[in-house]
Amino acid sequence: MTMHLASLGAGKKTSGTTTLVHDAFNTAANGTVLSGETPTTGPTPHPVFNPDGTGEFFILNGTADPGGNQFPCDIYQSLGQSDVTMTSFAHWNGDCDLTFILRFQDVNNYWSASYDPGSETLYLIETLAASNTTRATSVASGHTSGSYTFSSQTSGTTLSANMDSGAATVSYSSSDLQSAQSFGIAAAFNFGAASGGDAFGPLIITHP
Amino acid sequence: MNRIRLLTPWGTKTTGRGKVSNFPQVLLDHPPLAGESYRDVTGQPSGNLPPSPNVYTVELVCTDATLSALQADANYAPGILWSEPT
Numbered sequence: 001m002t003m004h005l006a007s008l009g010a011g012k013k014t015s016g017t018t019t020l021v022h023d024a025f026n027t028a029a030n031g032t033v034l035s036g037e038t039p040t041t042g043p044t045p046h047p048v049f050n051p052d053g054t055g056e057f058f059i060l061n062g063t064a065d066p067g068g069n070q071f072p073c074d075i076y077q078s079l080g081q082s083d084v085t086m087t088s089f090a091h092w093n094g095d096c097d098l099t100f101i102l103r104f105q106d107v108n109n110y111w112s113a114s115y116d117p118g119s120e121t122l123y124l125i126e127t128l129a130a131s132n133t134t135r136a137t138s139v140a141s142g143h144t145s146g147s148y149t150f151s152s153q154t155s156g157t158t159l160s161a162n163m164d165s166g167a168a169t170v171s172y173s174s175s176d177l178q179s180a181q182s183f184g185i186a187a188a189f190n191f192g193a194a195s196g197g198d199a200f201g202p203l204i205i206t207h208p
Numbered sequence: 209m210n211r212i213r214l215l216t217p218w219g220t221k222t223t224g225r226g227k228v229s230n231f232p233q234v235l236l237d238h239p240p241l242a243g244e245s246y247r248d249v250t251g252q253p254s255g256n257l258p259p260s261p262n263v264y265t266v267e268l269v270c271t272d273a274t275l276s277a278l279q280a281d282a283n284y285a286p287g288i289l290w291s292e293p294t
Binding site: 120134140170 | 227244
């Protein structure tokens with residue numbers, strides 16, 4: 001799966017599917033592109049929730065940056081589509097949530113699909129007017145550690161997310177924020193022993 | 209496994225990224241087990257959840273053990289609208 005994903009490029013059309021973002025997470029905190037890494041293509045992510053505003057710092061070479069307790073989030077703005085498929089993979093040794101931000105309008109209005117390996121729970125949460133509502137959950141079994149594919153899809157009024165090919169799935173229908181065309185990725189880190197070795201990436205966003 | 213619809217109040221839970229989210233109280237009282245899932249079937253706007261009556265409809269996919277526990281729970285048994293094996 002990883003090799004296949006890495007071969008895609010932004011704007012490339014394959015079998016009716018257009019790749020909007022391929023982020024290999026190859027940029028260091030100081031802006032240096034790590035040598036030898038798969039190039040990142042597509043728009044530059046906008047760090048919406050990053051507490052220090054330094055940019056794409058939270059995933060280095062696919063490995064969580066041990067920079068402290070942070071709740072970073074990168075948003076890829078105005079992708080031109082509201083119906084997309086997002087795919088990444090995660091390798092968990094710790095307890096670091098991985099979150100896809102869906103149909104982001106602003107920090108008070110967006111959807112999120114989040115997997116918490118500690119509780120093995122997949123959440124689909126609506127944030128509207130700064131009020132969070134869990135619309136769907138699903139609990140997996142035997143997925144507290146290991147490498148898994150994480151994906152989500154927005155299609156019309158349907159929002160869905162999938163962990164490890166159906167080990168946990170959530171789906172919900174709503175027209176809220178249906179026209180929003182920004183998407184993103186976020187992680188909740190608690191660095192140290194609890195999250196040692198958690199790694200994510202690359203992130204692929206395609207249409208449809 | 210069983211698919212059931214029941215009435216539950218809203219509660220709150222701190223979920224991923226430390227955010228406090230409106231959450232079905234029934235899942236706080238009966239935490240979901242592996243393989244179980246929940247979805248809101250009422251579709252109330254999250255910014256306009258009526259505080260009174262604080263009740264809405266959810267659909268659960270749950271084990272026999274969870275269904276039995278709900279049927280034995282006076283807080284939820286009267287609010288079970290229907291159930292069916294899946």
